[in-house]
Amino acid sequence: MPIATNLHMGHDNTAYPDAYYVRQNKDQFVSTLHSQGAWQPGEQHLAPAAGLLLAEIERRLPSDKLISRVTFDVLGVIHSGPFTVDVQVVRPGRSIELVEARMCHGDQVSVHARVWRLSASDTTSVEGLEWNPLPPPESLHPLTFSSIWDGGFIATLEARRGGG
Helix, strand or coil, X not given: CCCCCCCCECCCCCCCCCCCEEECCCCEEEEEHHHECCCCCCEECHHHHHHHHHHHHHHHCCCXXXXXXXXXXXXXXXXXXXXXXXXXXXECCCCEEEEEEEEEECCEEEEXXXXXXXXXXXXXXXXXCCCCCCXXXXXXXXXXXXXXXXXXXXXXXXXXXXXX
């Protein structure tokens, strides 16, 4: 079955919320124009998709373990419109576990996230030097990415640029 494209909520000039996605039920979502990528109107940008997958892992599988590594496999076009998110524990453990989340458009998986979580422990013996804090955002020059790239997601970004 072919995947429909260009179905972001709001693509037909109807109102849509100030959000990247609208939850339809426990595991079903619809993308809004805010998640639109810069290359094709019927595609999502990876950044909001990745954020949603991580948020769903934390929402559905809360843990006192800390995320130590995250990888994202992009397995094809991240289509706009309706999709589901599937989350599961692949390797349970007392001190380390592997959790996965998949964004699915029908039977096609577009993004597969793998998250390793570890038990928290005292790291004082291996702590390093701290970096100098960044200057406050209001002291930096605004950078408008939408003047460089198109797309709904790019338009939602607020960025600042420092002198050095």
